[in-house]
Amino acid sequence: MKRIMVNELSNHINEKAQIKGWVHRIRKLKSITFIILRDRTGLVQCVVNNEEINAGEIKLESVVYIIGTVLESKNNLNPFEVSVEKINIINSSLEELPIEINKENLEVNLDTMLNNRMLSLRHEKVNSIFKIQNIIVEGFREFLNQENFTEISTPKLVEGGAEGGTEVFKVQYFEKQAYLAQSPQFYKQMMVGAGFERVYEVGHVYRAEEHNTNRHLNEYISMDLEIGFIEGVEEIMSLEEKLLKYILKKVTEEGENYLDILKAEVPSIKNKIPRIKFSEAIEILKKEYNKTGLDGDMDPEGEKLIYKYAKEKLGCDFIFLTHYPRKKRPMYTMPCGNEETHSFDLLFRGIEITTGGQRIHEYSMLIENMRYKGLNPENYESYTSNFKYGMPPHGGLAIGLERITFKLLGFENVREASLIPRDRTRLMP
Template sequence: MKRILISETKKFTGNEVIIKGWLHRIRSMGKIAFLLVRDRSGIIQCVVDTRDIEIKGLKLESVVEVRGTAIKNESVKDGVEIQVHALNVISPAEDLPIEINKESLELNLDVLLNNRVLSMRNPKINAIFRIQAALAQGFSQYLTQQGFTQIFTPKIVAEGTEGGTNLFTVDYFDKKAYLAQSPQFYKQMMVGAGYERVFETGHVYRAESHDTKRHLNEYVSLDLEMGFIEDEYEIMELETELLRFMITNLTQICRTELELLDAHIPVVPMEIPKLKLTEAIQILKTQYGKNNIDGDLDPEGEALISGYVKEKYNSDFVFLTHYSQSKRPMYTMPAGEYETHSFDLLFRGLEITTGGQRIHQCEKLKSNMLKHGLNPNNFEGYMSVFRHGMPPHGGLAIGLERITAMLLGLENVREASTFPRDRNRLAP
């Protein structure tokens, strides 16, 4: 007889079944014991007659095989339980360092992450990464439908995209190399290589030494880049449709997980409100008395402006546009003398996307590099693309952990990373 999944048990009511999973809870009532067993599909109650089957010494989280009859019981979840005939420990567990089988784990973040594998067995925490997978899948699926090609570009690079700051160094044989901060140059190059529309789901690395609840030193970036655009508004339009698809897809795939986490699913409006950064700053000054703003919003500013937009337009999202040239990387297309064709997307108070139109003209790029204090000779591999027919183009990147965290109301972006890396954490 083959193992069935717990979620399939109901179909087998009246029959003998085998399930396998982890021992989630044990409740002993004298002659009868109730064992909750958990597999990837759910949790089921197994009723054991302890006169026939020994349960002494059984430890929580042991991997067990249960053979028994599936019987109807309207008083339990899913209306089915298993009357156990045989119980077999496949893989025993030692005493647990943390209690994981409660509804919600009330652990401090360090304890939770130090015991990452165990804490992920808690259904609520487990659900986070199923939801994350569905978000990533929606990203790929929508873009593939829109004619984008998935690309894989190197993470070991010879030069940084933003001029050498915040780079991790790698000993690459007898040379020094770096970990890519973003696939920016490569996704642009792939647009220019004739694919026109490309996306990449991959890790990026930021050697930022600050340790905040919104930063990771290694994170998953959902990147896209597209050619033959008019301006950055096309990119924002695409992102709006993309987010709508990702969220709809998620609610279809992960209904149970979202309910379990009591997730508040945002509505993506037909048009996400847009504010010029200068307008946003003005609003913060006049309506919130916030004057300490230096060209970009700080976390408090992002939260306030998101609150403003939520109240005024009932949108969880807001595009901030026209960032100043000094605040954007050298490849950003200038707009007029000071501004750029760029944007950020805030979601519930946190920046989850940076995007914009890029410079596609070689001379303009060169002079912009100089303006940013960079030496064009250090970017030869990248520059050469612009000499041989580069279409107007732009793109964006969404931080996968950030969008997951904001969607689920997680306090710290680390909770949305399987095994987060930060200044103090390299393990597990």
């Protein structure tokens, strides 16, 4: 007998059907027992006659199949129910559940939720996070495919600490020392130069950052793109604007059900996302909020205040900060005058979700800028050699997937938006 999914039952009213899934809830009354069965498509009430079947002892979250007749009904879940003829346990739960997952909210702390990840993910609200996250990723890919980008997959085992940072994980690679890639930066630039021109990658990146905050993960998913033959950095920001509009529209349309479950509000981008210079932002922080002492980069408080400003004064949940100081941006960033760069961050609801910019495409400028940053170009030959053979003007950006997800859904901690997070202390499950 073919399995019917819960969301298909309405096509089988007054027919006999087999459903399979987990026992979500049991309520035993005198003559009947209600079993709520859950499969990947939803919940359904199943009614058992206690005189015929003893179902009251079945353990919650056991896997069962039920054969019964689909009847019209009035209940909280559906306009139908299943009148049970047969119920069979496929795989019983063996122990008391460590967390309760059939309540409206999963009332456990973050650690307990993550320690019991398989179970917590069965909760509708937790599950829905990753359905939304998938729509974001699909939107990213769809939009860029339409714009003639090529998807790439670049190595995460690299010989050098790719961007010269120190916060890299070390890997013993046979006789050699390797590192886990902090970003696909060098490779995506290389792939622009390799003739793909427009590339993107959705992949893991690794940061051996010591601090354990609500906004950092040590392994996270970066949605990277890089585009050749640009005229300037504004093109990159405009592309991100269009990309985000596309993604948010898709989330709104295809994720409606999940958004309801999560009570999340998707921001709309009416026209353009405001763009202000980093130096202006510093001025605004000083003037409007009395915040000083920022040297070339935002701190979390600064980001929150700038968001407040963007939201209240400019009416937008997003804001681009542009022209970051040269001394704070990586050596591959295109300078803009002596002090600034053609670069940007995108803040969303008080947190940086994107870093981007135009890159240097001329060999001699790159070498010069490396020296300016105190780096020895000889250590980067595998990278710089690409610039000897016709690298087009280019730029790109990276969006942190877990970050955009957790802010979109209004969570306090980025870990909630990671299927299996890795942080300063967590390597399990």
